[in-house]
Amino acid sequence: MRLARFKTVRGRLLALLIGIALPIAGLTAITAVTTYQTVTSAIRTSQMRTAEDYAVRTRVWYRGALRSLLAGGSALALNGRESSDCGKVGGQTLARVAGYRAIHILPQGGEACAFSLDPELSAADLAAAAASLKAKPPVQIWAGTELAQARYDHVRLGGKRYLAVYAQSDDAGSPMREGLLLVDPELLDQVFDLGDGEPGLVVALAGRNSDIIVSRGTAQPDDASWLPARALASAAKEPSQAQSRAGVSRIYATRIVADPDFYIVASFDDALGQAARTQFLVLLLAPLLTLALLCVVYLRAIDKHCVRWLRGIEAAARTRSTLTTARAVIADDMPSDIRSVAEAFNVMVEEQEVRQRKLQTALDDNRFLVRELHHRVKNSLQVVQSYIGLTKRDYRGDARMALADAECRVHVLSAAYRFTLADGEMQPVRVDLFVDDVVTMISNLLRRRDQWVSSTVATRASLSVDRIIPLGFLIVDVMSRALRSTPAVSIQISVSDIDDGTVEIAIEADREIVHSEPPKLFAGLVTQIEAVQAGAPEGSRLGAWRVAHFA
Numbered sequence: 300m301r302l303a304r305f306k307t308v309r310g311r312l313l314a315l316l317i318g319i320a321l322p323i324a325g326l327t328a329i330t331a332v333t334t335y336q337t338v339t340s341a342i343r344t345s346q347m348r349t350a351e352d353y354a355v356r357t358r359v360w361y362r363g364a365l366r367s368l369l370a371g372g373s374a375l376a377l378n379g380r381e382s383s384d385c386g387k388v389g390g391q392t393l394a395r396v397a398g399y400r401a402i403h404i405l406p407q408g409g410e411a412c413a414f415s416l417d418p419e420l421s422a423a424d425l426a427a428a429a430a431s432l433k434a435k436p437p438v439q440i441w442a443g444t445e446l447a448q449a450r451y452d453h454v455r456l457g458g459k460r461y462l463a464v465y466a467q468s469d470d471a472g473s474p475m476r477e478g479l480l481l482v483d484p485e486l487l488d489q490v491f492d493l494g495d496g497e498p499g500l501v502v503a504l505a506g507r508n509s510d511i512i513v514s515r516g517t518a519q520p521d522d523a524s525w526l527p528a529r530a531l532a533s534a535a536k537e538p539s540q541a542q543s544r545a546g547v548s549r550i551y552a553t554r555i556v557a558d559p560d561f562y563i564v565a566s567f568d569d570a571l572g573q574a575a576r577t578q579f580l581v582l583l584l585a586p587l588l589t590l591a592l593l594c595v596v597y598l599r600a601i602d603k604h605c606v607r608w609l610r611g612i613e614a615a616a617r618t619r620s621t622l623t624t625a626r627a628v629i630a631d632d633m634p635s636d637i638r639s640v641a642e643a644f645n646v647m648v649e650e651q652e653v654r655q656r657k658l659q660t661a662l663d664d665n666r667f668l669v670r671e672l673h674h675r676v677k678n679s680l681q682v683v684q685s686y687i688g689l690t691k692r693d694y695r696g697d698a699r700m701a702l703a704d705a706e707c708r709v710h711v712l713s714a715a716y717r718f719t720l721a722d723g724e725m726q727p728v729r730v731d732l733f734v735d736d737v738v739t740m741i742s743n744l745l746r747r748r749d750q751w752v753s754s755t756v757a758t759r760a761s762l763s764v765d766r767i768i769p770l771g772f773l774i775v776d777v778m779s780r781a782l783r784s785t786p787a788v789s790i791q792i793s794v795s796d797i798d799d800g801t802v803e804i805a806i807e808a809d810r811e812i813v814h815s816e817p818p819k820l821f822a823g824l825v826t827q828i829e830a831v832q833a834g835a836p837e838g839s840r841l842g843a844w845r846v847a848h849f850a
Contacts, residue, residue, distance in 0.1 A: 309598070309606050316597050320590045327586040335579035342571045346538045346552045350565040353491065353502050354554035357563060360490045361451045361556070364464045367396060368480040369447060372466070376406035376474035390414055398486030400461060403429050403479040419457030420481070428454050429479040432465035438557040451557040453484070453512050460484055460512065484513050491515045499568030501525045506561055525566050527551050538567070608637045612644055623652065666724070673720050680713040703744045704779050710740045711771035719764040727761035730770075730802060730848065734794055737771050745775075745782050751789040752778065758794050760802045760848035769827035770804070770846070776821060777806050777841050785812040790841070797845060803833060805843040812839065 371392040393399045393416055401415035403425035413422040437448040450465040461481040468475060487504065491513055503514035509526055517525065524545040531539065531553050538552040543566070550567040611628045618625035626648060627641040684706055691702040714736045718728040738754040746752050762770065778790055789809040797803050814836045825832065825844065834843035 308609065309601050312601055312605075313594070313598065316594060320594065324587055324590055328583055331579055331582035334582055335575060338575040338578065339572065342575060343538050346550060346565065346567055347536070349500065350502070350552035350554045350563055353504075353565065354556055354563040356490050357487070357504055357556050360487060361464060364462075364480060364482060365447070365449050365466060367399070368402070368464050368466050368478050369475070371402060371480075372404045372475040372478035373473070375402070375404045375412050376409070390416075398483040399480065400483055401425055401479075401481040404475055405429070405477045406474055407476050415481075417457060417459070419459070424456050425479060425481075428456060428463065428481075429465060429477065432463060432479065433467065433477065437467075451561060453506050453510070453561075454481070456481070462487060462512065487513045488515075499570055500565065501567075502563065502565040504556065504561075505564050509564075525549065526564065527566075531564070540569075604634060605637065608633055608641065612637075612641055615644070615648075619648065669725065670720065670723060673716055673725070677713055677716040677720065680709055680716065684709045684713055700745075700783060704775070707740055707744045707775050707779070708772060710744075711737060711775060712768060714740070715764050715768045715771060718767075725764070727763055728767040730758055730760045730762060730767070730794060731756040733767055733771065734774070734792065734804075737774055738792060741775060741778050741782075745779055747782070747786070749787040750782055752782075752791075753789070754792045754794070756794040758796050758802050760796065760846075762846070762848055766828050766846075769824040770830075773821070773824045773828065773830075773844070774804070774806070776817070776824070780815055780817075781806075781808060781812055781841055784815065785810070788812065800847055801845050802848050803843060803845045804830075805834070806841040808839045808841060810839055812841075814841075 374392065393402060393414065400417050401413070401420050403411065403413040403422070405411045411422070411426060413425045415421075415425065431454070432450045432452060435450055435452070437450055447466045447468050449467075450463075452463045452465070454461055454463045462484055464480040464482070465478070466475075467477040491502065491504075499516075501514065501516035503526075504512045505526075506512055509523070509530070511521065511523055511526075514522075525543050525547075527541045527549075528544050529541060531541065531551055538550050540548060540550050543549050548569065550569060550572070552565045552567070554563045554565075556562055608628070615625045615627040627644045629638060629641050629645070633641065687702055687706040687709060691699055691706065694702060714733060715728060718733055718736075719725055734756050735754055738752055742752040774792065778792075781788060781790055785808065791807055791809075793803075793805045793807070795803055828844070828846055830844040830846045832842065833845045834840060836842050
């Protein structure tokens with residue numbers, strides 16, 4: 300697993316846990332399935348073995364009854380030649396074995412001999428029953444050699460049900476040719492007594508049409524509600540689940556005793572299967588739930604002991620932009636490595652604050668020095684301007700005009716520094732205030748009595764001091780040349796906004812004037828202002844320039 304694909308610590312740790320948990324969950328599921336299959340197979344084997352045990356015990360009992368019939372029948376055939384002797388010997392034979400109720404013997408070359416302990420049974424009834432069983436095929440040989448051709452069945456005579464054992468001998472040397480033994484079904488009940496057995500077990504010896512001959516595990520001997528609603532294959536090798544006649548789902552196992560309609564049917568409730576399924580679910584879900592609980596606890600532990608402290612450091616780092624006193628939280632229960640990171644972060648913050656204080660102090664000192672420098676420059680310019688003004692009084696004519704022009708230019712510098720330092724900090728200069736101030740100074744220093752200078756300013760634009768100074772020089776240069784060359788002229792300067800980011804400065808006279816070639820310095824001034832000439836000097840128009848300004 301490539302943990303680098305996950306971007307967060309929590310994601311990587313969770314992915315690592317899942318990478319470990321999934322194989323464990325897979326092995327747990329395989330173990331649960333294997334255990335469930337083993338248990339269910341053992342349950343099916345036990346159920347089939349239970350039915351087989353009852354079938355074997357029933358076959359053994361029937362074989363014992365067959366031996367009794369052959370032995371008793373042979374004795375009757377040899378000793379009971381007369382009917383009176385037959386009855387006497389038959390009575391003694393039946394009396395010796397509890398549960399034997401009637402016997403019918405047909406000796407070789409003699410008359411039939413019959414005796415019954417139940418008065419309801421007549422010799423004719425026994426002969427008819429023997430004839431009926433004779434017509435049916437003998438039972439299959441179970442193991443080894445059979446003692447005789449036999450038929451195991453049950454019959455109803457005189458209103459009672461009997462277990463019937465019929466034997467026929469083809470050996471001419473045998474004194475008995477055929478015999479029938481009727482036994483009370485209660486005698487077989489002892490054979491079915493295997494103890495308490497499995498809880499919910501019901502077993503019966505069933506005959507044709509699912510008649511119950513002997514049963515165990517039911518409250519009423521004749522209760523057939525537990526039998527399957529549909530006929531089951533008597534030779535099935537595996538238990539099958541079916542609906543009982545009472546509508547309850549049960550497990551059934553069958554084993555043949557005598558073909559085709561004499562078999563053992565055993566019914567089981569699904570308690571063991573339900574227990575196996577419950578065990579399977581426990582084996583499957585308990586580890587999975589444990590792993591899920593482990594994931595939840597692991598996530599909470601990650602959040603509590605790792606991610607929470609990392610988020611605290613992140614929050615402190617982000618809060619630093621608005622709260623300079625923010626620090627990463629340090630607690631006693633923090634992991635040592637994260638605590639080390641938090642302490643290193645706080646030390647870094649403190650060192651940064653020390654550096655910031657030093658830088659702020661240096662910046663304040665520099666600002667103070669800059670303000671002081673500009674203040675000295677402004678004072679020096681005012682001294683220069685005053686000196687030029689005093690010197691100008693001693694001259695007349697062109698010399699006086701040149702000194703006045705120089706004084707005006709020095710005033711541009713002085714005004715620019717005065718406006719930019721108006722609040723004690725360097726800041727952009729408003730164009731309207733600066734232009735009005737410069738125009739007033741031009742009117743005071745450069746115009747003659749017959750000349751006039753005015754301004755129309757409709758803008759709130761601002762320019763830096765580095766651009767406002769050359770703008771002032773440009774205005775002084777253009778107006779100075781026009782005032783010197785044209786008597787009685789009236790000049791107006793208009794400043795207006797073209798759009799949100801551009802202002803236009805236009806200078807115009809009230810009459811046409813002779814335009815002189817601007818000095819070479821003029822182009823440098825336009826470049827410093829970053830201005831674009833919107834109109835060339837022509838006629839009464841002295842020029843127009845467009846300047847991009849601060850918003």
